[in-house]
Amino acid sequence: MNATAITPDLPELEPPRSFYTHKSGLGSWLLTTDHKRIAILYAITITLFFIMGGVAAAMMRINLVEPDGALLSAETYNKTFTFHGVVMVWFFLIPSIPATLGNFLLPIMIGARDLAFPRLNLMSWYLFVIGGCFTIACLLLGGVDTGWTFYTPFSTMFSNTNVILVAVGVFVTGFSTILTGLNFIVTTHKLRMPGMTWFKLPLFVWAMYAVSLVMVLATPVLAMTLSLIGLERIAHVGIFDPALGGDPLLFQHMFWFYSHPAVYIMILPAMGVVSEIIPCFARRKIFGYRFMVYALVGISVIGFLVWGHHMFVAGMSPTATLVFSILSFIIAVPSAIKVFNWTATLRRGRITFEAPMLYALGFVGLFMIGGMSGLMLAAPALDIPLHATYFVIAHFHYVMVGGTVMAYLGGIHYWWPKITGRLYSEAWARFAAILMFFGFNFTFFPQYVLGYLGMPRRYHAYPPQFQLLNVLSSAGASILALAYLIPVIYLGWSLFHGARAGNNPWGARGLEWQTPSPPPKQNFLERPVVQKVYAYDEPSPDGQPASGATA
Amino acid sequence: MNGSTAELRARGLVAEQFDDAAQQHATAQFGIWVFLATEVLFFGVLFAGYAVCRVRDPEGFLLGSQHTEILFGAVEAAILLLSSATVTFAVNLIRFDERRVVAALLATTALLGIAFLVLHGVEYSHEHDEHLMVGVDFAQHGPHARGIELFFFLYYAMTLYHSLHVLVGVCVIGTMGVLVWRGRIRGEYTTPLVLAGLYWHLVDIVWIFLFPLMYLIGR
Amino acid sequence: MSSGGFWHLLPNASTNAKPLDELWWTMVGLCALVAIGVFVVMFVFCIRYRKGRPADRHLSKETLPVELTWTAVPFLIFMGVFVWSLTLYARSRTPPANAETIYVVAKQWMWKIQHPGGQREIDTLHVPTGVPIRLMMTSQDVIHSFFVPAFRVKQDVLPDRYTQLWFTAIKPGDYPLYCTQYCGLDHSKMGGQVIVMRPDAYARWLDENNTGTSLASQGAALFRTKGCSGCHGANASVHAPDLDGIYGRVVHLQDGSTVTADDRYIHDSIMLPDKQIVAGYAPIMPSFSGELTEGQVLAIIAYLKSTKPGAQPAHKGTKQ
């Protein structure tokens, strides 16, 4: 569109004028304001963080093979699960889909040249890296033993670890999340290309929009709450410690006011990814597009009203329990709509089973199981025995790992040809996806049983009767680790040796497929054509045939 | 319009992701509103903490409030209100390219901000003398000492965060003043100044809430 | 391995367990049903509509009725589950009037138990079958949580606050007790046993461990030695309220409000006397928060309860 920005005279080998070759040198990456390059910076960073969190998980699982703790001392174990939780939540899962795929695709999907505030976007990444490295350094050097939930008064007066420093690190990182959310909201509102109306937006964009609302409105609450913890530790006065006249439940309210919406920060993008993949490989428009949109926005709004379901046995009043319980059931309704609509999208499709589709189908199944266990926790009577047991651990790993991580990997595979311009080994990818699905269930299903039987979480050592299930879980975790390792290898290989992908290897609809892979710096060489959303029943502008009504 | 867009773009005043200056301006303005929403929630936590603690010990909070210096608080409120007015004038006059006047108004705003900070510093030092400085030197006795302590804990948390915002605001407004003076911000390109103005108003509004909660409730 | 091998790890040892398990298994069944349904449908679609297989692929335009159905049906199911769960929850929150009270003080990393008869134990709790037991719990430091899986009961234990929990044990035996709120280094070691005995065996156990002074009389002793009686005693010269029969009474406060003198109120009157001042008195009572342990406060409360003329429900277990 903007002719001046097209750089001519690139070597023939590369697809013409890709954003990779637009400029070169390390400086051109570290100072880039191109959303696509920033996405790649994020992808590299969070992969490193994921490996660190994963190593912590591996250490815990090894430790839990034996009832007395096979590997770690109680102190180290406590620091390890805190490290694992903090790193996985704030430095891997929350930025995972939005900051990588979202950053890369959101502007392209709406036909924009970049995000609204490219420099702010770069600043987000720097805040993220600084906050991340700082936090991880503190976690590794001294360690923090509060759990990722920082419950008071333990975190304010009793723990003698680096709580303040870690709070500062998370605080800083929080701003990176806020700025990303802000950028996405404004971009979606103001930079849609002509003809791209709200109801022509792909669900991935809607998901990014919904999640950004939550990021912008919930994250500041976390930032301030953590800073109050820091102040309380410094001043020995504060509003959370009962010994100082404060109220420990106040902290829990504030923390969960953020952290429950945060779990939807983690799942909404995954829902967006899956809503792109399933129509593509079913060759059919998504079932109930509008309901899907309302469900996304509904989840993000109601998500602000259910935080108390983490506190059913914390000593909260029965009235509050009632309200938070019923709202938690209500928020499950839009999730149910989504599960049913994804399933219905398969009907009368023309389905193929490439790796992204396998991940997406895996997501639907695992998210459903995880979500249903959430329903049991949302029933106060059942939460009484299940709270703070491995049932909760299984619940959230099903939704976060089985759900979001699966969807993230599905999205990475789906858009890999677009982002890198290359294809990967389909056979290996399918194998890894299937292995991951089984390894995952193997790891976390036993934890449901453990939880029901009463094994508490955050236990460095446990009664011997729970050993068998723990060993099963640890065995599963090693399969899971292997399944995570395989993509690293074949995707790495594809970067250098993969076949050229072409603009639209999947025959998908959506603006991102109308531009070269990898896209040029300006995203489009010519103005893309806006079709109706998920227009698999008509030919695409780049000549992909319509998916006809009969065989 | 298009011709001038090309020209503005060539001078780096319209970023490449925008179609024209109008879109850029609208986008930036929308962005700052979203940012202000974030800020509201940021302070919201402190207000919520204040509400909970005050319900738990209303007497202590009233007593604590009596230890604040209402004269300072009131003068500070007046200063901030005045500065909001000057910034509003600046934002409105820039359209007419009144470079000197606008720069002077912005300088006044920044100076008022500095005056606010100085006054607050004086106030803090008085409080220090009266052994009210929580975490440093707090020595109050009597039945509601604990409530007073909590009140002052929140007082410092809230006013310090607010002062931090004022400080940032002073820097931003000062920069705007320089840019206006140098002619970088002019009638044809006012976006940064408009945004800075909106931010300054937020800083002002937060004080409008803090002032009664901190200074007035006990009297 | 047979699943039976697992389930015996979780006996039904309280009256609470069976109704709860009914809800649990119903929900497991319901979720399994829906999940299997979704999986089967997905599977069928994946086979029938896979690429290359001839099939009718016309899409119907009218999707709204379907959508509304699968919005409304889960909603109704959820509401059903909600109501059921709430009735059980309400029951778990309201101890029967005849419940025996036992006091629990948690601290890093042990459970201290005080029976009304003065018996004390650490990390074990002896209870009889068939008698509703109410635990009055507080913590001396951080938040802990009292969890007995076999009873399906759990409650966080907070500093400076009383929380309660109740159950009626039905099967004699030893059942594990866990702390389930992360509380620091030895969180995973902060467990113990609940030992359920037949009432006669329990009575014997109480006798064997009798210290000669009931909790209330320990409280009475503290009331004298810690100086309470100096102000609150019948012939004290200080103007302080008479505490006989205070428990359960409606107290008028200085700020015009009224409160019922429950455990929490008495606890706070001792530890944070300035919080609520009784109307007509000067706020001269000193705070005892450094002076008395939570366990001692519980003893004083037991004593003050026992001074109430005409036994009151919660007072029943207190043998004077």
Ligand code: HEA
């Ligand atoms: C991605 C993250 C994510 C997601 C999406 C969810 C989704 C949900 N969560 Fe979860 N949750 C966490 C992450 C997440 N959670 C984490 C991290 C914790 C623990 C934090 C900690 O303590 O460390 C937690 C803890 C947690 C608790 C507290 C447990 C405790 O500590 O005692 C509760 C209680 O209500 C709960 C409920 C729910 C509910 C009702 C949903 C719903 O949104 C789920 C809705 C989805 C479905 C229900 C499935 C699809 C529906 C159908 C197919 C319909 C048909 C079904 C029927 C008719 C039965 N969660």
Ligand code: HEA
């Ligand atoms: C947000 C995302 C997220 C993710 C992705 C994971 C991933 C995993 N988690 Fe985590 N988990 C949390 C979030 C997450 N978790 C949170 C929030 C808590 C609560 C913390 C708290 O209580 O405060 C928790 C707690 C938690 C516990 C409970 C600890 C306790 O309460 O005592 C356990 C125990 O099994 C566990 C296990 C695992 C495992 C096996 C994985 C696996 O999926 C990870 C597999 C990945 C790898 C292993 C790395 C990749 C592999 C390689 C790079 C190969 C090299 C590695 C090896 C050879 C081993 N997690």
Ligand code: CUA
């Ligand atoms: Cu006590 Cu955990």
Ligand SMILES: [Cu+2]
């Ligand atoms: Cu939640």
